[in-house]
Amino acid sequence: MKRITLIILMLVPLFVFSYQINISEDMLTFDKSGDYDIVSIEGIMASTYEPGTPGLPSYPVQLALPNGMEIASVDVTYSYPIELDGYFNIYPAQIPAKISDPKEEATFTPPNPAYYNLNTEFPGELVESFSSGNMGGFSVATINFTPLQYIPAQHKLILYTIINFEVTYKPMEGDKVYPRKRSLKVEERWRDIIKSMVINPDEVGYSGASLIDTSVTLDDDIVEYLIICDSDYSADLSDLEYWKTKKGYKAEIITTDDIYANYDGEDEQEQIRNCIIDYFENHGLLYVVLAGKVNKINYRSCYVPADPNYIPTEMYYADLDGTWNDDGDSYWGEPNDGQDFYYDVWLG
Known part of the structure; x- marks a missing residue:
């Protein structure tokens, strides 16, 4: 046979x-x-x-x-x-x-x-x-x-x-994050940003997220402006939360205590980043504020060709694609660690 x-x-x-x-x-x-x-x-x-x-x-x-x-x-x-x-x-x-x-x-x-x-x-x-x-x-x-x-x-x-x-x-290959839903305002803001950068602005399409016109339909699940702080600062930042929401960007405060209790991660930096990824994917996040002392909200030290000792960067919290440590060693941000160095949220 x-x-x-x-x-x-x-x-x-x-x-x-x-x-x-x-x-x-x-x-x-x-x-x-x-x-x-x-x-x-x-x-x-x-x-x-x-x-x-x-x-x-x-x-x-x-x-x-x-x-x-x-x-x-x-x-x-x-x-x-x-x-x-x-x-x-x-x-x-x-x-x-x-x-x-x-x-x-x-x-x-x-x-x-x-x-x-x-x-x-x-x-x-x-x-x-x-x-x-x-x-x-x-x-x-x-x-x-x-x-x-x-x-x-x-x-x-x-x-x-x-x-x-x-x-x-x-x-596209690799581990990428995409918004599942976001406000129409945030989508158009991103489209304007991309159009201003590229030589082919007429070819800028849409992200594929489910879009919500928050000027017409209220959605309590939308959070466009996330304030991350330790509990010592949360009361002081409530005025900022209120003002940003009144200005048209739904704001929310989340403390590091809440993040460390509810998000997984190898260390506190990864837990904070996983929180930002969650809000980006599921709540339409655009802006992130990190407020607190470095011992409460720590930076990530990452690889750069100019310094063998690695340097601190907050880009780790803005570029949400990949793990920044695909090879699983103790060095983050190396050339083949999964990041693409295009930011996904505006960080301050």
């Missing part, structure tokens, strides 16, 4: 969209540092390339994506280069440092001859990196372009003034 093996291929649907960006010479600014030239695009001069390589700026472009989608690939289909007038000695990329670090303590990284002797364009690619994420229930992405290319051996700068590119999308 013949045995038939059935193999089922799970095909992931892909969607392709085309866009164009334009970069003009008047968007560039040049400065000097000793014998080196520092170039920026609309004030952006940071480079994420290896220290010692030519320090060219990236140009971030943000896109609204169809909800539940993320970028699979970015392909440049057409570009228009021009050579800039001048003899350029581009400042080398440096080791990342915190803004608060004293500049006099920074160690200068000299040019790496392996790159500065190149007779070809550096970095050679017009797309440096891209990332996708969930922002307030909307899918968004950032693409970092490198429209400036440098030929070190010839001291030439090439500017790609027109870049046509195709973006391929796929269903």
Whole structure:
């Protein structure tokens, strides 16, 4: 008897969209540092390339994506280069440092001859990196372009003034949070925020949440402004709760004692974050106020490339996607720990 093996291929649907960006010479600014030239695009001069390589700026472009989608690939289909007038000695990329670090303590990284002797364009690619994420229930992405290319051996700068590119999308992976319901006012506020960020505002849709027009229908379950504090401050903050509600954003106070008694978590920081996630998913939360001393509402120390000791951040309470510690070690916010660095609530 013949045995038939059935193999089922799970095909992931892909969607392709085309866009164009334009970069003009008047968007560039040049400065000097000793014998080196520092170039920026609309004030952006940071480079994420290896220290010692030519320090060219990236140009971030943000896109609204169809909800539940993320970028699979970015392909440049057409570009228009021009050579800039001048003899350029581009400042080398440096080791990342915190803004608060004293500049006099920074160690200068000299040019790496392996790159500065190149007779070809550096970095050679017009797309440096891209990332996708969930922002307030909307899918968004950032693409970092490198429209400036440098030929070190010839001291030439090439500017790609027109870049046509195709973006391929796929269903979003990872643990994301989405609002199940929210007020129409909060939904429109988020749509306005996303539209102001992206190059394709006409493609901004809706989050998929059940929308309630609170100007017509009262819903006691809606909480748009959450005040988290320890019990010592709750009475003092009742006026803020009342005022915000009167201003049109339903406010509520919850104490840390209530949070620690009712929400699970590995530690108090995770319990607070899980409370915020609950209010975001189920009550239409937009604003969060953390009020109290650090021993009552603690920050989360997270990974940054510029500091091996990790630094405190409250972004942990604003970016609600992922666990911020997917590998389960004692270090939070590492590159593969699940966060996408797009905020989901406004935090203060």
